[in-house]
Amino acid sequence: MLHTLRKIIQEVNSARDLDTALTIIVERVRAAMGTQVCSVYLLDPQSNRFVLMATEGLNKDAIGQVSMAPSEGLVGLVGTREEPLNLEDAASHPRYRYFAETGEERYASFLGAPIIHHRRVMGVLVVQQKERRQFDEGEEAFLVTMSAQLAGVIAHAEATGSIRGLGKQGKAIEDTRFVGVPGSPGVALGSAVVVLPAADLEVVPDRQVSDIDGEIAYFYNALEAVRADIHALSARLASQLRQQERALFDVYLMMLDDASLGGEVIKVIETGQWAQGALRQVVNGHVQRFEQMDDAYLSERASDVRDIGRRLLAYLQQARQQKLVYPDNTILVSEELSPAMLGEVPPGKLVGLVSVRGSSNSHVSILARAMGIPTVMGAADLPYSMVDGIELIVDGYRGDVFTNPSPGLRRQFAEIAEEERQLNLGLESLRCLPCETLDGHRLPLWANTGLFADIARAHERGAEGVGLYRSEVPFMTNERFPSEKEQVALYRQQLAAFHPLPVTMRTLDIGGDKALSYFPIKEDNSFLGWRGIRITLDHPEIFLVQARAMLKASEGLDNLRILLPMISGLPELEEAQRLLHRAWSEVREEGVDVPMPPVGVMIEIPAAVFQTRELARQVDFLSVGSNDLTQYLLAVDRNNPRVANLYDYLHPSILHALKRVVDDAHSVGKPVSICGEMAGDPSAAMLLMAMGFDSLSMNATNLPKVKWLLRQVSLQQARELLDQVLLIDHAPLIHSTLSLALRHLGLARMLNPGASTQN
Structure with a gap:
């Protein structure tokens, strides 16, 4: 069975177009199963009817002519029930519908399996025989397996036709939509430039x-x-x-x-x-x-x-x-985008990003949000190698990519892009204003940084400090570990740029989705493996060099805060603190007079949530990493587009965990901030403020929107909304409740110019 499946799939994959692929399917499946008939019906999204697209055994003149609604016939029944149907005498079934042009009255037995791709019913695969008999379990399993295997092939073949602008009858196709995952908000119109991996x-x-x-x-x-x-x-x-x-x-x-x-x-x-x-x-x-x-x-x-x-x-x-030529309004497309690819595009030309792999919380997504570039990740069905040079629309709000856009769709998204531009102009006036609610509550808004360009963006948008400096970024853009002297220069640049405002520097956090080419880590489950503090405690020479560099860079500035990632318990914290004090002693022995900076712990592992009090007693502050905490609490790989819809920081369990962390930290008198992507979501920021977080840290691009919203509400309103949300046990209902609350306050449209694309 496996050998036969493999041969059929290989042959179908090599088909030049959808019609050829379907012909191969019906011929090979009929031969493999020894049946008299094999047919494929595809669901036409425009007419919402299952259309006979290929057959071996029925009258071929019926191809493209016979169709049925989901409520009609046995094929419609298979499609609507989304499960196989195995009948000994098809004509006796109440849903049987006879089509004279097919000649199927000669065939009694019927076995149909739905063709489903990414939860969407694409069609039905059917085999039929003259004699009355029920197909056995092995035959049914083969057809179900075949339909599951073919779903992706058919989706790809359909998409390829759409990309080339040709439909089933050779008509031009416009506005073909490919669904991905929102990576960075905003919309972009431009020309695709495909970046290919070397020698693939x-x-x-x-x-x-x-x-x-x-x-x-x-x-x-x-x-x-x-x-x-x-x-x-x-x-x-x-x-x-x-x-x-x-x-x-x-x-x-x-x-x-x-x-x-x-x-x-x-x-x-x-x-x-x-x-x-x-x-x-x-x-x-x-x-x-x-x-x-x-x-x-x-x-x-x-x-x-x-x-x-x-x-x-x-x-x-x-x-x-x-x-490789980068036109104006370049939309960079790749199987898997990397920061290096973004750096190759000349300044001012990059307007959008599309990646076949990755999710909204992968490293490139975070980078795109920092740069304010609309991005779609996980567009798995996009035959990206065929889009080079064609016009695309990237909808970073919904996670959609449109190929060959019509004038009408182009006009609609151009209007949204202009709305965004006007919105950003309107938010510029907030730069020098504090983030203060209507009833006088002050909440510092800090920026996440890592790239040199982040410094200017943070200042332009009025950041009151740095809540997370990702020290791994310069390590990732290097070809070797940077020396202590090189690190001192990098850290001094950040600290001096924000002085006297605080700068929170996270110690090296590699592993998971953050790899170093010169320090490869190959693991089956990298997010649960060797990463973060686990690596640097195993390599104290890396940790000590970095700690000394941070301390030396802070001389005379005294605005450094050191943050330890991936702490899962007190033993790791105590060992890290011992190394920090050793580094401090070594620096002082060299004649560098610096005080020991505040040291904090990231709460991003479930174990740390339940040890918040114990950890807080040992450090100066806490900082929640909502990206990883959400990933670990929900057991969802945030880089896997197949489960990206399950990754939701407004899940009830996440909200209750965050409230617990704040309450436990405050119970021992320690401040707590949050520095994940959640903090940059204006509506989520309202809830975080109500929980009692002492500061929020986000990509600078999102800071003005968060500040604008928090200045439009009172702390009392936010607390009432939080009390309401904490009683809800379904994440979609929490999203609806927040949207409704913002709509009642007249704030929803201002926060999302792309709302019109959500319909």
């Missing part, structure tokens, strides 16, 4: 070129370079390999010949495809043919073809390295 054939996009001779020249140069590499490799290993083993290099050289793989690529280039795209087509075709062969030796040759393809692609990419 699977993600090379199609791209038409006019200079065919130039493309062929590029490819010939790559061929010659790879031939030279293989000759050199063969010569170098001549003394270590037998003659028959060295023959493999001759096979590689033959593949590169004009009469073999090299010649095939040139033929594809001559059709107008660029060299990389032509190489992908030819290599993938050969790989799939080899992998489908039953002979073990021949199937292994697929890896040889892949290797040749990667070598050629690497040279082609190297030749074009300087050729």
